[in-house]
Each structure stands twice: as structure tokens, then as C-alpha cells.
Amino acid sequence: MGTVLDSHFLALTAIVTVVYQFIFFVITALFKFDQVTDFAGSTNFVILAVLTLVVKGTWHFRQIVLTLLVVVWGLRLGIFLLMRILQWGEDRRFDEQRGNIVRLIIFWTLQAVWVWTVSLPLTIVNASDGGGSLRPADVIGWTMWVFGFLIEAAADQQKLSFKNSPENRGKWCDVGVWKWSRHPNYFGEMLLWWGIFVAASPVLEGAEYLVILGPLFLTLLLLFVSGIPLLEASADKKHGNSGAYRFYKKTTSPLILLPRGVYGNLPGWCKTIFLFEFPFYSRSLPQEKASGDSKNSKENELKDD
Template sequence: MAKALDSHFLALTSIVTVCYQFIFFVVTALLKFDKVTDFAGSTNFIILSVLTLVIKGSWHFRQVVLSLLVLVWGLRLGLFLLMRIFQWGEDRRFDKMRNNLGKLVVFWIFQAMWVWTVSLPVTIVNASGKNPSIQALDIIGWIMWSIGFSLEATADQQKLSFKNLPRNRGKWCNVGVWKFSRHPNYFGEIFLWCGIFLSSIPVLEGAEWLVIVGPVFLTLLLFFLSGIPLLEDSADKKFGNVAEYRLYKKVTSPLFPLPPEVYGNLPLWFKKIFLFEFPLYNRNLPRESFLVFKLST
């Protein structure tokens, strides 16, 4: 009876996610130790994908492939972020949270929501008894995952290498794929999860289509809350008075990788509407710098 009531594993995955994140929240709150925060998020994805695959036990090819894609992504991201935080020694996102229990609780609630919601396409596929043949949507989705994964991994490694060079201390990263996007890692993450959603479509029926909230939630989170706005604000405060940085923002797309020669010559209205150059990404530029940026665009 219980199995029938939770045939899509929604209750199971929510309980596992809340319990797993709560453990790390307690560690962070009591010990003021936030070095495992990102590791807790990425490994939670792995737990949900493997758990639902094993419990269902049907081992359809699509289920196995999508679960493996999440496993590879989660392991790579989790180990990378864990290594990076131990190298850098601190996570500045938590500077205002370590002694503020309320803010810490809100952060961990959002992290649990992020994991559970974004995992929905894989959860539903693994819970499904349907096994339609592999279709073009599957292939396209897997290709999208491969491109997004490669871009995210490349961007992370290039930025880490850039930051670890003493001569680059106190500079913004503008090498490699960062020449074409101010946040190529986020583009890669959004792209790969959209690919996973696309690969889940052949299985979806009726209300199951609501799993589209996974990539949508991830995109909105990165666009407006914990992703791009925080990094743009931080960089603007540090480098807003530096002419080279203002030029970098003018000619570099906030998300979609584009040649600077192309993006820099596009009108501002086009950037805002089609390329997500939202005004909130420039709200902490010094006033004079912002006017120069706006007029020159």
C-alpha cells in the first residue's frame, strides 16, 4: 500500500534529502564548519539517483544511463568543490551566516529544495515501469549533457588554475572559456540538466510533465538568487572602478558563450531581452562606472 502511494518515489526522495541535508546542517551550525556544504549538495544527487534506480530494480537502459550521468556529474562536482574549499580555506558565502542561525536555516532549506527539485526528472524515470525505445530526444539530451558537463568542468578547472597563480590574486578570471561567458560553469550546469530533462520526456505522461520544474527551478535559482547575482555583486564591488573590468563586462555575455567581438557590438536592449543581461547584474557598479557601461553599450 505504501509503495503504491509513493509510486513515483516523491515522498522517499524528499525524506532522504531532508534527513541528509539536516545532518550537514547540524555539523555546520554546531561546529561552524562549512567546508562540506557543496559536497553535501552534490552527493545528495548521487544518493537519490542510485537509490531510486536500485529500489525500482527494473534497470532499463534509459534509467541506467541517466543515473550514471548524475553519478558522474555529482562525483566530479562534489570532489572538485571539496578540493577547492580545502585549498582556499574558506567559503565567503558563509561569512554572514556562521553566527546567524536563521540565515543558515534558509540556506539549507534552499539546498534541500534544489537537490530534490532538480533531481525530479531522474527520479520519475527511475520510478517508471515504462520502457519506450531509445529516441532522438534521448540522444539529443545525452549530447547536451556531454557538452554542458565538459563546459562546466573546463570552466571550473580554468578558474581554479587562474586563481592559484600568485600573479592573479585579486583579479577576475578572463581566460579560456571565461573569455566568452562571465559564468560558463552555470551555463554548463543548466545545459546538462536540460539535457537530462529532455531524455526523460519519452517516459513522461500526464502530471509527470511537472518535472520540468527541475531545470526551471535551477535556472531561476542561478539567475536571480544564489548564482549570478551574488558573483556579479561581489565582482562589481571589487573591480567596478577598474576600466579593464568594465570593458570585460561590456563585451562578455553573462551566460551564453559568445565571441566578445559579437556580444560587445550588440545593442543593450537585445542583450537584456535575449541574452539575460539583467539590470540587477550591474546594480553594484559604481554610479559613474555604470553610466559609462550603459552609454557605451
């Protein structure tokens, strides 16, 4: 596979991504209608996957499988997020952005970069001749995707059901896979995209291994920027005075699914180095009050997540 062909596909996907995101940016800016933001991001992956497969037209089994995996993920997530936000009525992430055009531009630019970068492994696979016969890396990658997809889908549905129950108002979600991770949906998403990269590796040569930037960018984004840090800060401010919440946070892994009995007994250095329990995830926790105050705080008096 030549670098010229790679460049053509990279340029094509970049142009399509920018145009697609710009259309939804205009809708958001003109009509203050931000319910389509997540749908725009998820479906952009689907468009790039199908487009690159059709344009190349080699229809190798590896290309078809990886394209289908991305399409299934994108459609499932896009439809789920759209239905959820239409049910809730508004996206609170944009409360401070609706009237600020600069912030909106930054958000939509980052979303375009996210889509294009994370799609890189599949883009290169579909730009190739298919990479020959299947290898163990294909099966390993597909297996990672299946587990990641199931975890993410289960986490999304379990939290939605939890939040839709009136008796859970003012509580944090700790049912299903949320008992084993504070952010299982993010863990599933990271796992499936690393699986895409692993399954793409038999095709990669030389500089093409730089497509590892796709899953790496996603991982860094969720760990340090717009994913876990924001949600941890929000949950700490709402529930930080609750002793039960502090116990939940202390005994529940931030990302990788682990039994509480295992995670809760691990030393702090182990949690930080191997399990992503970074100190800044807890910097928004309120200071400990006088003895007994946290015990007397009532969860049902706190705002909903």
C-alpha cells in the same frame, strides 16, 4: 506508470534528502564547519540517483544512462568543490551565517529543496518501467548533458588554475571559456540539467511533465537569486572602478558562450531579451568618476575574487 508509484518515489527521495541535509546542517551548526556544504548538496544527487534506480530495479538502458550521468556530474562537482574549499580554508558565503542559526536553517532548507526539485526528472524516469525503446530525445538530451558537463568542468578547472597563480591576484578570470562568458560554469550546469529533462521526456505522461520544474528552478535560482546576481555584485564592487573590467563586462556574455566580437556589438535590448543581460546585474557598479580616474585604477590593488 501509476500516480501511486510516483508518490512513493517522491516521498522516498524527499525523506532521504531532508535527513541527509539535516545531518550536515547539524555538523555545520555544532562545529562551525561549513566546508562540507557544497559536497553535501552534490553527493545528495548521487544518493537519490542510485537509490531510485536500485529500489525500482527495472534496469532499463535509459534509466542506467541517466543515472550514470547524474552520478558522474555529482561526484565530479562534489569532489572538486570539497578539494577547493579545503584548499581555501573557509567558505566566505557563511561569514554572516556561522553564528546565526536562522540563516543556517534557511540555507540548508533551500539546499534540500534544490536537490529534491532538480532531481525530479531522473526520479520519475527511475520510478517508471523505462519508457520503452530509445528515441531521438534521448540522444539530444545526452548530447546536451555532455556539452554542459564539459563546459562546467573546464570552467571550474580554468578558474581554479587562474586564481592559484600569484600573478593573477587582484584580477578577474578571463581565460579559456571565461573569455566567452562571465559565468560559463553556470551555463554548463543549466545545459546539462535541461539535457536530463529532455532525455527523460519520452517517459513522461500528463502531470509528470511538471518535473520541468527541476531545471526551471535551477535556472531561475542561478539567474535571479543565489548565482549570477551575487557574483556580479561582488565583482562590480571589487573591480568596478577599472576601465578594463567595464570593457570586459560590456563585451562578454553573462551566460551563453559567445565571441566577444559578436556579443559586444549587439544592441542592449537584444542582450537583455535573448542573452540574459539584465540591468540589475550592473546596479552595483560604482558611479563613473572624473575623466581618467578609472584608467588610473590599478587592478593589482583590488581584492581577489
